[in-house]
Amino acid sequence: MADRPIEISDLYVGYKxxxxxxxxxxxxxxxxxxxxxxxxxxxxxxxxxxxxxxILQILPTNAMIQGxxxxxxxxxxxxxxxxxxxxxxxxxxxxxxxxxxxxLNPVFKIETQLIDIIKSxxxxxxxxxxxxxxxxxxxxxxxxxxxxxxxxxxxxxQLSGGMxxxxxxxxxxxxxxxxxxxxxxxxxxxxxxxxxxxxxxxSLTDQGITIIISSHTMDDAAHCDRLAFMREGRFIAxxxxxxxxxxxxxxxxxxxxxxxYFIHREDSRDS
Amino acid sequence: MEKMxxxxxxxxxxxxxxxxxxxxxxxxxxxxxxxxxISSVCIFIGLFAPYIVPYPEHGGLFHNFEDRFIPPxxxxxxxLGTDYYxxxxxxxxxxxxxxxxxxxxxxxxxVVVPGVILGLVAGYxxxxxxxxxxMRISDVFIAVPPLVLALGICSVLEPNIFNAMxxxxxxxxxxxxxxxxxxxxxxxxxxFVQAAEVMGASTFHIIFKEILPNCxxxxxxxxxxxxxxxxxxxxxxxxxxxxxxxxxPDLGTMVATNAEKYMPDFWWTSIFPALGIxxxxxxxxxxxxxxxxxxxx
Numbered sequence: 125m126a127d128r129p130i131e132i133s134d135l136y137v138g139y140k141x142x143x144x145x146x147x148x149x150x151x152x153x154x155x156x157x158x159x160x161x162x163x164x165x166x167x168x169x170x171x172x173x174x175x176x177x178x179i180l181q182i183l184p185t186n187a188m189i190q191g192x193x194x195x196x197x198x199x200x201x202x203x204x205x206x207x208x209x210x211x212x213x214x215x216x217x218x219x220x221x222x223x224x225x226x227x228l229n230p231v232f233k234i235e236t237q238l239i240d241i242i243k244s245x246x247x248x249x250x251x252x253x254x255x256x257x258x259x260x261x262x263x264x265x266x267x268x269x270x271x272x273x274x275x276x277x278x279x280x281x282q283l284s285g286g287m288x289x290x291x292x293x294x295x296x297x298x299x300x301x302x303x304x305x306x307x308x309x310x311x312x313x314x315x316x317x318x319x320x321x322x323x324x325x326x327s328l329t330d331q332g333i334t335i336i337i338s339s340h341t342m343d344d345a346a347h348c349d350r351l352a353f354m355r356e357g358r359f360i361a362x363x364x365x366x367x368x369x370x371x372x373x374x375x376x377x378x379x380x381x382x383x384x385y386f387i388h389r390e391d392s393r394d395s
Numbered sequence: 396m397e398k399m400x401x402x403x404x405x406x407x408x409x410x411x412x413x414x415x416x417x418x419x420x421x422x423x424x425x426x427x428x429x430x431x432x433i434s435s436v437c438i439f440i441g442l443f444a445p446y447i448v449p450y451p452e453h454g455g456l457f458h459n460f461e462d463r464f465i466p467p468x469x470x471x472x473x474x475l476g477t478d479y480y481x482x483x484x485x486x487x488x489x490x491x492x493x494x495x496x497x498x499x500x501x502x503x504x505x506v507v508v509p510g511v512i513l514g515l516v517a518g519y520x521x522x523x524x525x526x527x528x529x530m531r532i533s534d535v536f537i538a539v540p541p542l543v544l545a546l547g548i549c550s551v552l553e554p555n556i557f558n559a560m561x562x563x564x565x566x567x568x569x570x571x572x573x574x575x576x577x578x579x580x581x582x583x584x585x586x587f588v589q590a591a592e593v594m595g596a597s598t599f600h601i602i603f604k605e606i607l608p609n610c611x612x613x614x615x616x617x618x619x620x621x622x623x624x625x626x627x628x629x630x631x632x633x634x635x636x637x638x639x640x641x642x643x644p645d646l647g648t649m650v651a652t653n654a655e656k657y658m659p660d661f662w663w664t665s666i667f668p669a670l671g672i673x674x675x676x677x678x679x680x681x682x683x684x685x686x687x688x689x690x691x692x
């Protein structure tokens with residue numbers, strides 16, 4: 125399919141450390157279809173975040189891409205010039221980071237930060253700060269933030285963790301990116317907010333947006349259309365949650381059982 | 396009800412709230428307040444010295460030998476006494492504040508901007524060749540102590556206050572590059588910088604709008620503390636005769652020329668300018684400590 129949002133083949137990524145190169149991704153294959161919620165599930169340190177960072181090309185400077193290809197709509201992301209890459213990030217991709225507190229610049233008001241993003245994403249004629257306010261408020265309402273007026277006038281440290289998380293989601297959907305990366309989006313949220321978040325993600329995929337989620341909790345996994353289990357830098361199994369459950373051969377297997385089953389299978393294959 | 400009131404106070408003005416928090420952290424230490432007072436008095440004297448001193452004409456080639464060497468606190472018209480030429484010591488010390496602060500202001504305004512920009516660029520490109528080039532050049536400059544180079548330059552070129560300022564500036568920027576480099580290279584991997592990158596922001600935007608505002612705290616602290624250091628180096632240059640030349644009422648020059656000829660008998664001619672230097676430096680150092688407290692938790 126020519127216009128698949130993401131197609132990763134045979135990706136190897138390592139980090140240069142003082143002990144030599146530590147391999148993080150060892151031959152990752154992944155295809156993502158438009159409009160689906162795909163969950164990358166694995167324990168911490170298995171390369172979920174690295175995979176996302178490789179696609180967006182925001183790896184730290186000591187990382188090395190040792191082989192493989194990442195295609196976005198059949199264009200190789202890894203060979204793009206800085207200009208093409210910025211264009212791609214501005215129009216087609218967005219990401220929410222693990223720690224929502226750190227993802228907002230601590231010295232600017234929420235309004236200032238939102239306006240900066242709006243300005244970068246669209247052609248605008250109006251220049252006054254007040255002219256952006258309706259759009260900012262609409263964005264914050266879209267992510268179900270109560271009292272958007274107050275939030276706009278606040279600094280990040282004046283908001284709670286859940287609010288900051290929702291603000292960074294609002295930042296991410298400013299320019300309606302067709303591809304959204306969520307790095308452990310529900311960590312540190314209370315159950316009620318979690319439900320709201322997932323409802324919101326579903327409504328986004330209904331609009332045709334593709335979402336890639338990384339997580340290590342099976343609660344999150346159950347919400348995804350398709351899952352990819354990851355272990356030590358490789359995908360060990362993929363499929364819909366139901367398929368994965370059935371693959372264990374047990375009638376009443378949970379996703380957790382499925383994950384453990386695949387890990388054991390992988391380990392026994394290695395030895 | 397309680398919740399509503401909380402909403403309202405924050406809603407009033409978050410900027411005001413922020414300023415209040417900063418002031419609270421600053422004012423916790425009485426020494427910072429003292430520093431603020433001393434340095435604002437110094438700046439006031441520096442700005443308006445020609446208008447508030449009792450004898451403005453005593454700043455230059457003035458002489459009135461009838462009134463020479465009047466001891467301090469004895470004659471109501473010359474509170475701090477007079478020197479060999481009958482010039483008022485108080486007037487000349489206050490005018491000396493003007494020269495000292497002018498020197499500090501000029502050096503720091505020449506030094507901070509290029510130093511900070513180079514540090515930011517190097518910090519953002521940490522690990523790449525830009526970083527290596529900028530930081531190794533700054534290492535070369537850091538290797539030479541500022542006072543020694545200033546001595547060299549001022550003795551080869553004409554010794555005056557302008558050359559002294561240029562020499563000190565040339566040696567001072569690497570410290571700002573260093574400081575900013577350390578802060579910004581740590582900031583480089585913060586999530587909000589990566590978030591800006593993901594949004595497709597330009598390098599210019601990331602360096603100057605995301606990273607720079609977060610480095611301002613340490614930079615401002617260093618600027619405040621450096622005011623004292625630059626004045627000290629300027630006075631040291633004048634003291635060895637390579638800075639401002641007499642009859643310029645520079646504090647260092649006054650201390651040097653008077654100490655050499657008239658010390659212990661007519662002590663007030665050099666002790667009061669020396670006290671002036673000490674007060675400026677003390678004031679700005681206390682203020683600098685307060686500013687540092689303000690930006691740390």
